[in-house]
Amino acid sequence: MTSFKVGILGATGAVGQKFIRILENHPWFKITALGASSRSAGKLYEEAANWIESTRMPDGVKSLTVLECTSNHFDEVDFVFSGLDSSVATEIETDFAKAGIPVISNAKNFRTDPTVPLLIPEVNPDHIEMIREQRFTADGSGWIVTNPNCVAVPLTTSLKPLYDAFGIESVVVTSMQAISGAGYPGVPSLDIMGNVIPFIGGEESKIRQEPLKLLGKLKDGAVRYADFPVQATATRVPVINGHLLSVTVSLKRKADQDEIINVMKSWGSPIHDLDLPSAPKFPLKIFDDPRYPQPRLHADSEGGMQTAIGRIRQAHVMDVSYIAMAHNTVRGAAGGAVLNAELLVKKGFLK
Structure with missing residues (x-):
């Protein structure tokens, strides 16, 4: 090379x-x-x-x-x-x-x-x-x-298998974002220690818009954006690395929990055969243990390049809920x- x-x-x-x-x-x-x-x-x-x-x-x-x-x-x-x-x-x-x-x-x-x-x-x-x-x-x-x-990355990566298999009608996401995402020196210690800040300026518009371009279809050199609304709430939490997302999705084609889990576990990366040095072997990690993923335990998996997903479950409102997480300054930057x-x-x- x-x-x-x-x-x-x-x-x-x-x-x-x-x-x-x-x-x-x-x-x-x-x-x-x-x-x-x-x-x-x-x-x-x-x-x-x-x-x-x-x-x-x-x-x-x-x-x-x-x-x-x-x-x-x-x-x-x-x-x-x-x-x-x-x-x-x-x-x-x-x-x-x-x-x-x-x-x-x-x-x-x-x-x-x-x-x-x-x-x-x-x-x-x-x-x-x-x-x-x-x-x-x-x-x-x-x-x-x-x-x-840095939120759009794990959000879109986790939505991709669902979008391809079932189509998406709408998404509600709440991000719990690590302090390293604010740069250096970042958030004052008296604001974030033992606290959650329920607003990050300028963040929610990016979370709403960027997945639609990423999931859009390329035709004649231009992207036709995906067409579904995203309701986003961005919060800052006292975690150093790893943005954790709570995601709820309404699907166009309804599916039960087992089918959804199988689709996410069996999803294959379109670049798996290119041998890119930084590409994670498993770009999506699906946890069965409901305690996972956690930023402290899993943000550095696959060199910080993996998106981790857990708590996939049938939703009482909309169709499916899950937790997604990725390292914000590595995978997300x-x-x-x-x-x-x-x-x-x-x-x-x-x-």
């Missing part, structure tokens, strides 16, 4: 640091450039970053000089991962795409763009074809791909973007 030179935008932030940790020993991708704000530019990375990962800072990045996030400073990379804040992502990511540098982004800014794939490889790998509709460069060398919101890049390599969009 060809080795790719990779840049990271927003490298000093929480998501940028997660990219660095995940890519430390990646067999295909080598970090060769790090970008951050003008406050950090010009410094060595070990001086610029307040390292918050639980593992040591990789030696390979310590002595890299942090660059400003402009495409002319990254002319020797093959593509970039973006962990940029949404307040600056639109301008910077556009600059890179127009310079012919592909961008694989964790930011929300382009997720609803009609020509930009919003991608979960196990759910909608065919959506990468939307790249061909982008016009950042005349020759198509520059483009943007995004990964979804940097790890998901790395998996997207691996798929893009295999499909020939990165070469």
Whole structure:
């Protein structure tokens, strides 16, 4: 496999640091450039970053000089991962795409763009074809791909088998979101310790909208969104990693509990034969024990890339209820973007 030179935008932030940790020993991708704000530019990375990962800072990045996030400073990379804040992502990511540098982004800014794939490889790998509709460069060398919101990932992955087998009429979801999802320094300790915050600004609209694009059908280069309502309530809970969701679904074709469980257990990933380094062997883990999944016990399963599901049961209101959970900063952020890049390599969009 060809080795790719990779840049990271927003490298000093929480998501940028997660990219660095995940890519430390990646067999295909080598970090060769790090970008951050003008406050950090010009410094060595070990001086610029307040390292918050639980593992040591990789030696390979310590002595890299942090660059400003402009495409002319990254002319020797093959593509970039973006962990940029949404307040600056639109301008910077556009600059890179127009310079012919592909961008694989964790930011929300382009997720609803009609020509930009919003991608979960196990759910909608065919959506990468939307790249061909982008016009950042005349020759198509520059483009943007995004990964979804950290709740939309486990929600959509868990809905996929049900949507394919039965169709969906409506969804009600309550998220119990870990504090790492708020970045660093995150939620003040006096607000979250021994407490639950029943609102996260800007979150519920993403949970409502993004699954509909992800489950949509690609036709003539455009996505026809899935057509069902999602009622979302987003809460913050005193858990470090792992977003836990309580999901209730109304199905178009009614089914009993055993059939639903069998469909979810027998679901097969469409990318299982591609041998992508970050792809979990079992992207869905179905627990029979009603005590599971739990963030502390299961968020790191399969390198943090697995979606865990439990308490599948017939609902007294609507049709089926269950619990879903995934690691928010790995599967729901940097790890998901790395998996997207691996798929893009295999499909020939990165070469």
